[in-house]
Amino acid sequence: MHAKNRISSSGHSTPSPPASPLRSPRYRHGRKPGRFSPFQPGRTVAHHVAWLLLSVLLRRQGIFLFAPLIYISGMLIYMGTVSFDVVPLVKHRPAPGSVYRSPQVYEKLKIEMNEDYSSADAILTIWKNSYKGGEWRPCVSKPSEGLPESNGYIYVEANGGLNQQRTSVICNAVAVAGYLNATLLIPNFHFHSIWRDPSKFKDIYDEDYFISALENNVQVVDKIPEYIMERFDHNLTNVYNFKIKAWSSIQYYRDEVLPKLLEEKIIRISPFANRLSFDAPPAVQRLRCLANYEALRFSSTILSLGETLVARMKKLSANTGGKYVSVHLRFEEDMVAFSCCVFDGGEQEKEDMKNARERGWKGKFTKPDRVIRPGAIRINGKCPLTPLEVGLMLRGMGFGNNTYIFLASGKIYNAEKTMAPLLDMFPNLQTKQMLASEEELAPYK
Numbered sequence: 001m002h003a004k005n006r007i008s009s010s011g012h013s014t015p016s017p018p019a020s021p022l023r024s025p026r027y028r029h030g031r032k033p034g035r036f037s038p039f040q041p042g043r044t045v046a047h048h049v050a051w052l053l054l055s056v057l058l059r060r061q062g063i064f065l066f067a068p069l070i071y072i073s074g075m076l077i078y079m080g081t082v083s084f085d086v087v088p089l090v091k092h093r094p095a096p097g098s099v100y101r102s103p104q105v106y107e108k109l110k111i112e113m114n115e116d117y118s119s120a121d122a123i124l125t126i127w128k129n130s131y132k133g134g135e136w137r138p139c140v141s142k143p144s145e146g147l148p149e150s151n152g153y154i155y156v157e158a159n160g161g162l163n164q165q166r167t168s169v170i171c172n173a174v175a176v177a178g179y180l181n182a183t184l185l186i187p188n189f190h191f192h193s194i195w196r197d198p199s200k201f202k203d204i205y206d207e208d209y210f211i212s213a214l215e216n217n218v219q220v221v222d223k224i225p226e227y228i229m230e231r232f233d234h235n236l237t238n239v240y241n242f243k244i245k246a247w248s249s250i251q252y253y254r255d256e257v258l259p260k261l262l263e264e265k266i267i268r269i270s271p272f273a274n275r276l277s278f279d280a281p282p283a284v285q286r287l288r289c290l291a292n293y294e295a296l297r298f299s300s301t302i303l304s305l306g307e308t309l310v311a312r313m314k315k316l317s318a319n320t321g322g323k324y325v326s327v328h329l330r331f332e333e334d335m336v337a338f339s340c341c342v343f344d345g346g347e348q349e350k351e352d353m354k355n356a357r358e359r360g361w362k363g364k365f366t367k368p369d370r371v372i373r374p375g376a377i378r379i380n381g382k383c384p385l386t387p388l389e390v391g392l393m394l395r396g397m398g399f400g401n402n403t404y405i406f407l408a409s410g411k412i413y414n415a416e417k418t419m420a421p422l423l424d425m426f427p428n429l430q431t432k433q434m435l436a437s438e439e440e441l442a443p444y445k
Contacts, residue, residue, distance in 0.1 A: 098375030100343045102389050106421055113395060113425060140290040146216065150183040152261040153224055155236055157270035159190045162197075162204070163330075164273050166296065172276040174291040175284045178218040179250055180258050186210075186222050187272075206297045213295035217287060228266055239268040247277045250284050305440060312435045317404045325399060328408040329387055334360055336413050341383035342374040345414065387418045391425040399426075407431045 154177050158169035170187055177184035186201050201207060211220045224236070232238040242257055253276075261267050269275065280288075298306065317324040336343075337356035343349060357365045365372065377383060385393070394405065405426045412418060423429055 094375060095379060097379045100341075100378065100383075102386065102392065103344060103421075106388055106392065109392075109395075110424070113401065140286055140294060147219055148181060150219055151181050151258070152183070152264065153185055153221075153228070153266040154180070154182045154261070155185040155224070155239065155266065155268045156187050156272040157190060157268070158187045158273065159271040160273045165189060167292065168274045168276075169272050170296065171288045171291040172274075173272060174214065174218050174220075174295070175280070175287040176250070176253055176257075176276060177220075178287045179284055180253060180261060182261060183219040183221055185224060186220065190271075202299065204299060204302065206299055206303075209297050210295050213297075214291070217290060224266065236268060239266055240264050241268045241270055244269055244272075244275045246274045248275055249277050250280045301443070305436070308440070309435050313404070313406050313430075316430065319402075320404070324404045324406060325394065326406045326408070327390060327394075329385075329390060329412060331384055331386055331413055331418060332411050333413045335384050339377065339382065339384055340365070340372045340374060341377055343386065349414075387412065387422040391422040395425060401426060402428060404428045404430060406435070 154173065156169065156173045158165040160168070165187075173184055173187055176182075186207060189200055191198055207222065211222070214220050229236075240260065242260060244252070244257070257267065276284075297303070313324050313326065314322040333352075333356050337353045337360065340353075340357075345352070364370075394403070399405075403426060405422075405428065407429065408431075
């Protein structure tokens with residue numbers, strides 16, 4: 001058999017295509033009963049419409065190629081009708097205690113305070129509730145035995161204001177020196193950039209009494225022996241300066257500072273404010289207490305003025321048996337600025353505090369890694385009390401509006417605004433300036 005050629009031998013004619021098959025009789029004559037039909041009885045209009053749409057899509061399958069384009073076009077049209085400038089506002093409620101609300105508290109209590117007709121006995125009642133059955137006891141004891149040979153000398157430089165120099169420098173220096181069995185050199189006070197006070201230790205405290213009061217606990221001297229100073233050309237700035245992080249543990253001094261002290265026989269720590277943790281063993285706390293309440297006594301000139309002011313305050317408080325309240329508000333611009341707390345001064349207050357921080361501590365609060373959270377600071381109780389809050393505290397303690405309050409006012413920030421509520425609560429408010437003459441106060445300004 002020969003293979004069949006699909007092309008005609010003549011090359012001029014093409015075979016006719018085969019005839020198309022006849023359509024199925026069921027499409028020509030109707031569907032069999034029981035098959036799905038859009039017009040079957042009992043169907044709703046919704047069923048008919050859905051069936052028609054489905055059959056159109058099935059018959060025109062090409063429409064699925066355009067479905068993405070149709071969807072995208074519809075979304076573009078929809079988004080063009082929506083304004084993206086209008087976004088939902090999410091209001092975050094501040095955490096309880098994170099906002100300064102003392103003025104609102106004062107307004108709620110003001111009526112009750114004005115109706116307070118407490119007698120003069122109110123202040124006397126407060127003083128009756130003494131510690132442990134009416135007896136005040138000393139917090140320290142004085143050992144009589146001597147001290148072992150010293151491990152070396154510690155020289156600290158005090159920064160900060162008077163209160164910070166006393167509690168966080170002098171008391172801590174005594175505690176550290178005693179713990180390390182070292183000899184403490186009388187602390188040197190930095191010249192403060194804000195207060196601009198050139199006073200030295202002996203100008204504020206009784207230096208001789210300080211040394212003698214600590215003699216059986218910590219050896220204190222007013223100068224370093226010559227044979228040691230010769231090594232440093234008689235210049236204490238040449239002494240090795242130990243940089244210590246704030247709130248360091250007493251164990252750090254034992255493990256890190258003591259070896260260097262034994263090696264050098266003298267070390268310098270500058271700055272020293274707040275360089276010892278509050279969490280210390282009882283023996284260290286005892287030395288702190290001893291320094292603060294026993295060894296530190298004001299110089300004779302300051303002590304004399306203080307006794308004069310106390311006598312005048314007792315005299316003015318004769319109707320309460322000589323009992324009175326003395327308060328140092330400490331609501332000063334530098335303290336408010338350093339705290340980073342927010343009160344109710346608005347944008348002007350924020351700008352004032354920002355400028356004050358930059359003047360006093362240039363760059364300290366603007367470091368890239370420094371995050372200031374005023375709400376968290378307030379919740380942690382680290383915001384200074386305003387004059388208003390001091391008044392609320394005193395009233396809560398039971399002092400009536402007839403109580404004599406004596407203020408060591410200082411430079412109160414925004415005094416015109418913050419002092420008004422305190423004057424409302426205590427009409428008998430007195431200040432240090434009212435108790436002493438300009439001549440008496442001149443040496444301390």
